[in-house]
Amino acid sequence: MTRTPQPRTAPENPPSQRTLEDLRLPVQAKLAAAWTSFMFLYIYVDYLALYKPGFLDDLLAGIVHEFDLGPTFVAAALTLMAVPILMILLSVTLPARVNRTANLVVAALYIPVTVYNAAGEPWSYSYFYGLSIGLELLLLAFILHSARTWPHRTTSPPTPAGAFDSEPVRPPQQV
Numbered sequence: 001m002t003r004t005p006q007p008r009t010a011p012e013n014p015p016s017q018r019t020l021e022d023l024r025l026p027v028q029a030k031l032a033a034a035w036t037s038f039m040f041l042y043i044y045v046d047y048l049a050l051y052k053p054g055f056l057d058d059l060l061a062g063i064v065h066e067f068d069l070g071p072t073f074v075a076a077a078l079t080l081m082a083v084p085i086l087m088i089l090l091s092v093t094l095p096a097r098v099n100r101t102a103n104l105v106v107a108a109l110y111i112p113v114t115v116y117n118a119a120g121e122p123w124s125y126s127y128f129y130g131l132s133i134g135l136e137l138l139l140l141a142f143i144l145h146s147a148r149t150w151p152h153r154t155t156s157p158p159t160p161a162g163a164f165d166s167e168p169v170r171p172p173q174q175v
Helices: 027-049 055-060 071-093 096-116 123-148
Strands: none
Touching: 027 071, 027 096, 027 123, 071 096, 096 123
16 A cells, blocks of 8 residues: 655644734724823823922922913813824714824924923933833824825726716626
8 A cells, every 4th residue: 555645834834823813903093092192191291290309399389390380371281181182082083184184283283292391301301201202202203104194095987977887787686
C-alpha cells in the first residue's frame, strides 16, 4: 500500500491562524471619540493643577491664572469647556458638510487656547504642562486630519428623464 504525500503548510501560514476583524469606524465616531479624549485630558489637567503648591491659596484669594474670579471669568471658563463638550454631540449629529467645517474651525481655534494654558507657569512644571499640552495638540491634530480627509461619496451623473433605463432594475417577483 502506497501513501500519497500530504502537502505541507508553510510555517509562515499556519492553517488555523485567526485574524482580528478590523472594522472601519465612521468619521463621526472618530471625531466624537477624539473630542471625548480631549475633554477627559483637559479636565484631568485642571484637576491635577489643584495639587500645585499655592494654587488653592490663589483660588481662595479669588485669582486663577492671574485672572480675578467673578462672573466674567466663570462665564468665559464655561464657554471654553462647553464648546468641546458640545463637539462630542455635534460630531455625531450634524450633517457631513457642516460637521466637517465645524470640526476644522473649532479644532483650529483650540490650538492657541491649548498652548496658552502653559503661559506663566513655573519651569518646575514644564514636563506636566508640556506633556498635557502635547497630548491635547495631538488630539486636535487628529481631529483636523480626520475632518480634512473626510471621505467623499461619488455620485453618478443624472440620467435624462425620458431614458429607458432610468427605472431601477428590480428582481422578478415570485408568485
